Structure formats: C-alpha cells, structure tokens
Amino acid sequence: MRLQFFFRCCLPMVAALIVAGCSAPLPSTELPPARYIQPAPEFPGFFDYRGIVDLPIKTSGMDQAGIADLAKAAQIDFIFLADRVQPDGGESDFGIAGFTNDILFISGGAFEIGGSEIIGVNIHDPIKPNLTPNDLISAIHDQGGLAIAADPAKFASSADYGLADAMEVYSQHSAWTAQNPTALYFRAIFLGTDHFLSALDLRPDANLALYDTMTAGARVSMLAGMGAPGNMNVLGAKVGTIPQLFLFCTTHLIARARDSGPILEALRLGHSYASFDYLGYVGTFAFFAHAGDTIAMMGDEIRLAPGLVLKTELPAPADRIAMYRDGAEVASAENASTLEYAPKSPGAYRIEAYRGGKLWILSNPVYVH
Structure with missing residues (x-):
C-alpha cells in the first residue's frame, strides 16, 4: 500500500519538479528589444560595450560564425578568444580577429603556466614553448598584445603573474569545475536555470584578495571570464551551454568605439566592470x-x-x-x-x-x- 501511495502521489510531484527544472533553457535575463549601446554616464564620448572574455571555441564544437550568431542573439558586442595553446609550441589557432556577423572578435590564446593560465590577447604569431611566465608575458607584449592572469589563486606564485595587464578574478569554468558533479546534475534536474546558475555566482574571495594586494602597488585591470562551457547532458537536455552563459555574466568595457584599438585600450586601462545579468540586465x-x-x-x-x-x-x-x-x-x-x-x-x-x-x-x- 505504501509503495502504491508513493507511485500515485509522489511520482507526479517529482515529475513536475523535473519539468520545472528543465523547462527553462535560458536565464530570465530581460534583454532590451534590440541592442542599444548606451553612452557611459558622466563621460561624454564613451560607450558601454558588453562582451565575453576567455572563450575557447574549440571545446564548443562550433565555428566562429556560429558563435557570432549566438552572441548577436544575446546582444553581446565583443568576444576575447582563448583556445588552449599546445605546450609543444605547435601550430596555434588564435581565431580570426575583427568582425564576424557584426560581433567584434579579439584573437588570443591561453597558455598553461604556473598552475593556471596566462591568456594572450590580440596575439597573431606563434610563441615559443616552455617560456618562463615573465618571458611569456614579454612575448605577448612584443606582439602588441595584453596578458590576462586567469584565476590567480591557482598560480604557484604571485611572481608568475606579476607583470600581467589584467586579472580574471572570476571564472565561470572554475566555478563550475569546483562543484560536485553529482550535485550539479541534480540541481539541473530540480532547479530552474536562474537558481542553477546562482550556484556558480560565488564571490571569488581568494582571487579578490590577491587582486587587492596587487592594486595596492600597481594598476591592474579586473575581468570576469567564461572559459569552456559545461554542456552537461541532463535527461536529454544540455545545461551550461553557450547561449545560457552568454546571458549569465558579461564583462563591460567603457570605450570610445567598438573597434579593436579602443576596446583593447579600455581593457589595458581598467575602464571596465563585470555584471551577472541573470540577476538583472545591466546596460550601463x-x-x-x-x-x-x-x-x-x-x-x-x-x-x-x-x-x-x-x-x-x-x-x-x-x-x-x-x-x-x-x-x-x-x-x-x-x-x-x-x-x-x-x-x-x-x-x-x-x-x-x-x-x-x-x-x-x-x-x-x-x-x-
């Protein structure tokens, strides 16, 4: 009798919870009807551009045009590419710089070093393998690029990123991989997309402490990065997809124009901030x-x-x-x-x-x- 009661009364409730958890494929980020790039308050001639930093395309299984289409739907203005560069120094693909389907792409690659990654931004030519962190950053600068220290708390030493131009203090991928996979799976089943993503919206205490220590003696830009999408298969549906993550968290750059030069200058100067848009769209x-x-x-x-x-x-x-x-x-x-x-x-x-x-x-x- 008890078993019959469970199947008659409880299973429908469980099924309803599963449907509720999986039936909202995108965050409830309320985008404007169309992309309107807003002027930066208090600073005439500057505009607020929203984008994605640290996106490895290869792990997504898509090409740059496909990514651009998704970015356009999410009202993204720019993307900083960051596919992993092979440690043997073989042929590297830093992506196609410039506009693809009206989205500005900044070429780049991620170099594993010191327990974490240095992301080279606006690089085009191969960089020799097995360089020290300082030599790697110098090689990036030699190409006119900028160096981002991803997830600084994972580096073996602060000396490994001391010359970087920016810190990726928040990483969606790191927040994802820090979770228990089983707990992630069941949250994806029983929670709506907003509640599921909220588990990834964790204040990066260790990274912020390192950032505050560094800015006590130097000017360093702060960014939020995406990293590889989760793409977790949950009852036939994908969770942690690029369309979801494009609506989850963005980095904003305050620049005079949406072109490589002004955007890179805004990054270098720290004219930027990060927003978790699933909590409320931030246009400016x-x-x-x-x-x-x-x-x-x-x-x-x-x-x-x-x-x-x-x-x-x-x-x-x-x-x-x-x-x-x-x-x-x-x-x-x-x-x-x-x-x-x-x-x-x-x-x-x-x-x-x-x-x-x-x-x-x-x-x-x-x-x-």
Whole structure:
C-alpha cells in the first residue's frame, strides 16, 4: 500500500519538479528589444560595450560564425578568444580577429603556466614553448598584445603573474569545475536555470584578495571570464551551454568605439566592470571620482584633495552596495542604486553590488593617490 501511495502521489510531484527544472533553457535575463549601446554616464564620448572574455571555441564544437550568431542573439558586442595553446609550441589557432556577423572578435590564446593560465590577447604569431611566465608575458607584449592572469589563486606564485595587464578574478569554468558533479546534475534536474546558475555566482574571495594586494602597488585591470562551457547532458537536455552563459555574466568595457584599438585600450586601462545579468540586465553602470572640474572613471587615478567624492550609479536598486579600499569595506548602502563616499586616505577603491545575497556588479577601482 505504501509503495502504491508513493507511485500515485509522489511520482507526479517529482515529475513536475523535473519539468520545472528543465523547462527553462535560458536565464530570465530581460534583454532590451534590440541592442542599444548606451553612452557611459558622466563621460561624454564613451560607450558601454558588453562582451565575453576567455572563450575557447574549440571545446564548443562550433565555428566562429556560429558563435557570432549566438552572441548577436544575446546582444553581446565583443568576444576575447582563448583556445588552449599546445605546450609543444605547435601550430596555434588564435581565431580570426575583427568582425564576424557584426560581433567584434579579439584573437588570443591561453597558455598553461604556473598552475593556471596566462591568456594572450590580440596575439597573431606563434610563441615559443616552455617560456618562463615573465618571458611569456614579454612575448605577448612584443606582439602588441595584453596578458590576462586567469584565476590567480591557482598560480604557484604571485611572481608568475606579476607583470600581467589584467586579472580574471572570476571564472565561470572554475566555478563550475569546483562543484560536485553529482550535485550539479541534480540541481539541473530540480532547479530552474536562474537558481542553477546562482550556484556558480560565488564571490571569488581568494582571487579578490590577491587582486587587492596587487592594486595596492600597481594598476591592474579586473575581468570576469567564461572559459569552456559545461554542456552537461541532463535527461536529454544540455545545461551550461553557450547561449545560457552568454546571458549569465558579461564583462563591460567603457570605450570610445567598438573597434579593436579602443576596446583593447579600455581593457589595458581598467575602464571596465563585470555584471551577472541573470540577476538583472545591466546596460550601463558608473563608478567615478570627482573634485571640482576633475573627474576620473574606473581604472583612472585622481589626487586626494578637499571635496573629492567617490560615487557609484547603478541601473536599478541593489539589495546592498559596498565600497572597498584596498580590500577593506569603507562604506555601504542597503536597497539603493547610488552610493557616495568622501575618501579620507589614498588607496584603490572599488564597488561590489549584490542582489539576493549574490554578486551582481563588480567594478574596477578608482585609484586615489
């Protein structure tokens, strides 16, 4: 009788949960009706471009044109390519730089080194194998490229990435692989896509601590990266796909134009921030310092002076906004879309905004000196 009761009453509920978990293939990110590139607040002539950093195409099984079509549907403006470069120094495919189906692609490759990866951005020619980290970064710079240290907490030593131009402090792929595969599978069955992805939206404590240590003495850009898609097969449906992840998290670059030169310059200068769009689409965001007629955006420097104010402007209210100086919280606001603070000492100041206890927006610093 008990077994009959289970099959009669419980199995339908389980089936309903499974359908609920698998019936929402995309996050509920509310994109605008069409892509509208918004001007950057407070900075005339600059625009907010949203894109994907650290995308290995080969693991997706798609070509660049196919990826571009998916990016266009997700209203992505640019993609930084990062297929793994073979350690034997054989022929490397850094992708096709320029526009494919109206999406700007920046060529690049990922080099395994020091326990993690250095991503070479805007590189075109082969690089000799088995270089030291500093020599690898120098070889990337020799091509006019930029070096991104992916997941810095995994490096054997901070010396392995000390000369990098940027840090990928958040990696979707690392967040995925850190999960228990069985737990991931059952979450995919029983949870909707937003709730499933929220398990990957983890504040990267160790990487942020290393980043804050580094920015205490140098200007380094902060990015969020994608890495290889999960593509987990769950009851015949794929979870962790590129279309899902394109709507999950993006890196924004504040640049004068959507072209390789201005986009790379924005990356180098740290004119950027990251957003987890499944918590609310972010079309534009501002964090800046001003004193009189002087104004500085994320990544820029400004002198500590009487009347200096740091201000952030969000596209919508966050449950919590926190401002950090060299990794220590100095100001916060609850249920707010703005936060102002008059700094009392030099340092690297940055913003974190949260919704539902999850990281929503992560800014690059303004450097007060």
